[in-house]
Each structure stands twice: as structure tokens, then as C-alpha cells.
Amino acid sequence: xxxxxxxxxxxxxxxxxxxxxxxxxxxxxxxxxxxxxxxxxxxxxxxxxxxxxxxxxxxxxxxxxxxxxxxxxxxxxxxxxxxxxxxxxxxxxxxxxxxxxxxxxxxxxxxxxxxxxxxxxxx
Numbered sequence: 873x874x875x876x877x878x879x880x881x882x883x884x885x886x887x888x889x890x891x892x893x894x895x896x897x898x899x900x901x902x903x904x905x906x907x908x909x910x911x912x913x914x915x916x917x918x919x920x921x922x923x924x925x926x927x928x929x930x931x932x933x934x935x936x937x938x939x940x941x942x943x944x945x946x947x948x949x950x951x952x953x954x955x956x957x958x959x960x961x962x963x964x965x966x967x968x969x970x971x972x973x974x975x976x977x978x979x980x981x982x983x984x985x986x987x988x989x990x991x992x993x994x995x
Contacts (some may be wrong), residue, residue: 876900917967926988937976963992
């Protein structure tokens with residue numbers, strides 16, 4: 873059996889990201905699921921680029937604030953205690969609008985935990 877108690881607020885943020893990212897899965901040594909907590913200020917984005925995954929399913933669960941998620945078809949506004957599930961091969965870019973009243977705190981969960989991200993180029 874294995875258990876890992878992680879105090880997320882004590883994790884160092886991942887450097888060189890457009891918003892504050894704390895990797896819960898890395899701290900816990902998880903191999904099959906990626907779990908990250910983001911603190912996103914107005915004008916900041918969650919990912920490094922508009923992107924999609926080959927295999928990974930992703931859930932963006934908003935703990936507080938409002939997260940905008942741009943897709944080729946529309947932009948979703950995801951509020952506190954709401955989630956957006958993103959299937960593989962589905963382009964998305966999550967961000968907090970510059971006009972937002974404040975930051976959003978988001979829990980991003982992806983499985984499998986694979987590095988299969990690709991930039992999405994709009995045509």
C-alpha cells in the first residue's frame with residue numbers, strides 16, 4: 873500500500889509557466905494521472921499554447937473564479953464548482969479573461985499521464 877499526503881500550498885510552482893502551476897502528481901510520485909493546481913490571474917493562460925492531446929483525457933475543474941476555454945467551435949465560460957471535460961484530439965486553450973474580476977483557481981486532471989501534447993494551428 874502507498875499513500876502520499878501532499879500540502880499543495882507548500883509545493884514550489886513550476887518555473888517558466890504563464891500562470892502558477894503546482895504539480896500534485898509529481899509530488900506524490902503518480903505515474904498514471906497528471907494532477908495540477910493552477911492559480912490564473914486575469915490575462916494569464918493555463919497551458920503554454922493552444923493545444924490538443926493524442927491520448928490524454930483532461931478535466932478542468934474550477935475551484936474559484938471563472939475560466940475561459942477557447943475551442944475551434946466556441947469559448948466556454950466555466951465557473952466555480954463547474955468542470956469542462958476535454959477528449960483526446962480536441963484543441964483547447966484555457967485562460968482568465970483580462971476583464972475578469974480576479975483570479976481563477978483550477979484543478980487540472982489528465983489521464984493517462986503521457987507527454988502527448990501538440991500545438992494547435994487554426995486553419
